[in-house]
Amino acid sequence: MRTFRLVIACPDRVGIVAKVSNLLATYNGWITEASHHSDNLSGWFFMRHEIRADSLPFDADGLRTVFAPIAREFGMEWRVSDSAERKKVVLMASRESHCLADLLHRFHSGELDCEITSVISNHEDLRSMVEWHGIPFHHVPVDPQNKAPAFDEVTRLVQEQNADCIVLARYMQILPASLCEQYAGRVINIHHSFLPSFVGARPYHQAAVRGVKLIGATCHYVTEELDAGPIIEQDVVRISHRDNVEDLVRLGKDVEKMVLSRGLRYHLEDRVVVHDNKTVVFS
Template identity: 50%
Template sequence: MDPQKKSYVLTISCPDTIGIVSAVSGFLAGRNIFIAESAHYGDAETNRFFMRTVFHSSADPKALAELKEAFARIGEKFAMRWDIVDAARKPRVLILVSKFDHCLNDLLYRYRIGALPIEIPAVVSNHPDLQRVVEWHGIPYHHLPVTKETKAAQEAKILEMIERLNIDLVVLARYMQVLSAEMCKALAWKTINIHHSFLPSFKGAKPYHQAHARGVKIIGATAHYVTSDLDEGPIIEQAVERVDHTQTAEDFVAMGRDIENVVLSRAVKFHIERRIIANGSKTVVFRH
């Protein structure tokens, strides 16, 4: 790619109608802008259209501002919710964790080797246990204990940190606290949780043990956006593994850890690459 150019991601959501793809591609082609990839989907149930386009254009911030101003006319014509972002910008991610460390370790490893192109300005935990591993990665660790009486104050500290550190995404890496309705609202569509179960089954404590007691034949994990309805947020990614009667509940737990790692990392990657677009209580995920 020309060093004078950068990659940008355009995301669109709007009422479905004729001519959207033509208008967008024509707009870019008319400005001699190269489209590197594009995907779109029309939902017949909601009558909405979704599009993700990666294109190469001038690296000059002034040129980008002018491009956005010009595209706004198309956005207005089709009643679009749209955004154009620099594909190379690393989103700033705050990780919340409790005592289970497998998802945290996996995210830190992918961050360290560059598989997840993100910045992690801080990790917050309600326990002190994981401070050493986080600080080994050069990341500040904030121990913020929480009780029923201190929950509001603790969440206020987290929200202040999110604003001060310009956080783009919050990841609950097995953070075993239920966020308040107020915090869920403040972080809508920017907080991802990993649920240690294949939703919507076996919610609550020890889901793998519940699954084992019921003799299930598959187990899995679900990554979803957080809402005030516990474990009912829009689903981003899921995966399953087949099991049988010879395996113990502890075997389920071990397999579950691996699935949780993969599902959460995929969900974070989809989010930071702007591959997820809200569709009511669901998501459209352009995986490829």
């Protein structure tokens, strides 16, 4: 069923819901899902509506046109997206296959509603797996002494493919600040720890040294500061003294996969709103 998703964020005040739902009712819009959130701390209001496209007398642009005056009146940050326009996603990976294979299978079986325009990797290892899924694979090696050319090529590919979203599926390289800024709120990373614990390199090793009893993974938007962007989703798994670092890596992979795929799904369905380096997730 094709839907339009109307997502707004604005300073809270009386009458927002009435105004928006009136507008939708005026045009006979059939709301299939509605979510609201008033954040007491910041005084902001967040709302997401999913509306059956065939119930409205216009397309997404038509909805944008009639909605714009309300958005202005309330000072809203807002967007309307059309479920029929699948988001274009570039996946980036390195050598580890678990997150990439998981996303590719979900895509292949129709669970992930997007278009994967290509996979970019700094290694050749995963080419065959990607190409079996009918997706272009770009090998862009990164020279540790001179990374700029590689990231210029990555930027060129991402722009050429009109990507809406970049997913770092255990890419293991830090994207340049310019790319992060240009795609702010649209670069999704999976970090293999329960942030803010174990920022940076070798988090499973850090976890083993500290002797924690649960390990986790964090899906977050990438910002300039390493592993400090808005968190979309997290989860954990129980470990014990019997698990060495290799076991943590193995157990962690399953959490990473789950957390990344859930976070990406929320993003693709326009369920995530970022405010104050935090997320509202209308799951």
